[in-house]
Amino acid sequence: MTCLAIDLNGGDCFGDQSIKSVAEIIAGVERAIRKHGVPPQSLMLFGTDSPVRQARKLLRRTTGGSEVQYRRCPSAVLMTASVRDALRMRQSTIALGLEAVGKGQCAAFFSAGNTMAIYAVSRRRLGLLSDISDAALAVVVPARCGPRVWLDVGISGIFSRGTIAAY
Numbered sequence: 001m002t003c004l005a006i007d008l009n010g011g012d013c014f015g016d017q018s019i020k021s022v023a024e025i026i027a028g029v030e031r032a033i034r035k036h037g038v039p040p041q042s043l044m045l046f047g048t049d050s051p052v053r054q055a056r057k058l059l060r061r062t063t064g065g066s067e068v069q070y071r072r073c074p075s076a077v078l079m080t081a082s083v084r085d086a087l088r089m090r091q092s093t094i095a096l097g098l099e100a101v102g103k104g105q106c107a108a109f110f111s112a113g114n115t116m117a118i119y120a121v122s123r124r125r126l127g128l129l130s131d132i133s134d135a136a137l138a139v140v141v142p143a144r145c146g147p148r149v150w151l152d153v154g155i156s157g158i159f160s161r162g163t164i165a166a167y
Contacts, residue, residue, distance in 0.1 A: 002042060002107045003042050003043070003044055003046050003069075003100075003105060003106040003107060004042060004043055004106060004107065004108050004109075004110060005039075005097040005098075005100045005101060005105075005106040005108065005109045005110065006025065006029065006043060006045050006046065006097070006109075006111075006165045007023055007025075007046055007047070007093045007094060007097050007109070007110065007111035007112075007113055008025055008026070008043070008045050008046060008048075008051035008052065008054075008055055008093065009022070009046075009047050009048055009049030009051055009073075009076035009077075009093045009113065010076075010093065010110075010111030010112045010113030010114075010118075011023070014027060014034050022047070022050075022051045022054050022055070022114070023054070023058070025112065026054065026055050026058045026059065026158060029043060029045070029055075029059065029068075030058070030059065030062050031050075033062055033063060034062060039063075039067075040059075040063040040067035040068045041067045041068070041069070043068050043069065044067065044068075044069040044070075044071060044097075044100060044105070044106055045068060045070050045071065046069075046071045046073055046093040046096055046097040046100075047070075047072070047073060047076070047093055048072070048073055048074070048075065048076050048093065049072060052070050052072050055068075055070065056070065069126075071097075071100075073091055073092060073093045073094075074088050074091045074092075075091055075092045076093045076094075076102070076113075077089055077092050077093070077094055077112050077113060077114050077117045077121075078114070080115055081115065081117055083116050083117060083120045084115075084145050086114065086120060086121055087119030087120055087124060089120060092121075093111075093113075094111060094113065094114075094117060094118055094121050095121055095125065097109045097111070098118075098121055098122050098125040098126060099125055102125050102126050103124065109122070115137070119135070119137065122135075123135065136151045137151070138150065138151050155160070
């Protein structure tokens with residue numbers, strides 16, 4: 001079964017708003033389970049203590065709380081963190097979620113967190129394919145005519161004809 005790693009701490013909120021952000025991520029998990037038939041056992045949720053406790057409590061009503069996999073992480077990368085700081089945080093929700101992808105425990109990683117940190121940590125943890133010099137961020141968007149993929153190729157800050165051709 002394919003597993004999806006989800007960063008419970010990844011959200012564009014700070015301070016007290018981070019609690020709301022976690023609740024929104026959990027609401028998305030609940031919707032995926034209830035409306036789209038995603039098996040709870042195919043989800044691995046990564047978070048620090050408080051978000052994991054919140055997720056267990058809120059998902060208990062949907063799944064009984066026992067089927068979703070939880071991974072407690074000692075730290076989370078804040079939206080204000082530098083790339084350097086994110087790379088130093090070897091036990092963050094981002095680092096451990098991407099490690100699960102790298103080890104083949106999960107097929108993909110989702111975070112609504114610090115984009116540059118996710119990009120840098122994923123390059124460090126997962127690397128690139130041999131013929132690829134840079135990476136793009138991709139999102140699958142549901143559409144009436146079927147799913148579409150949007151690429152964000154500007155993450156590297158280098159934009160040229162060669163870059164576009166590489167993607």
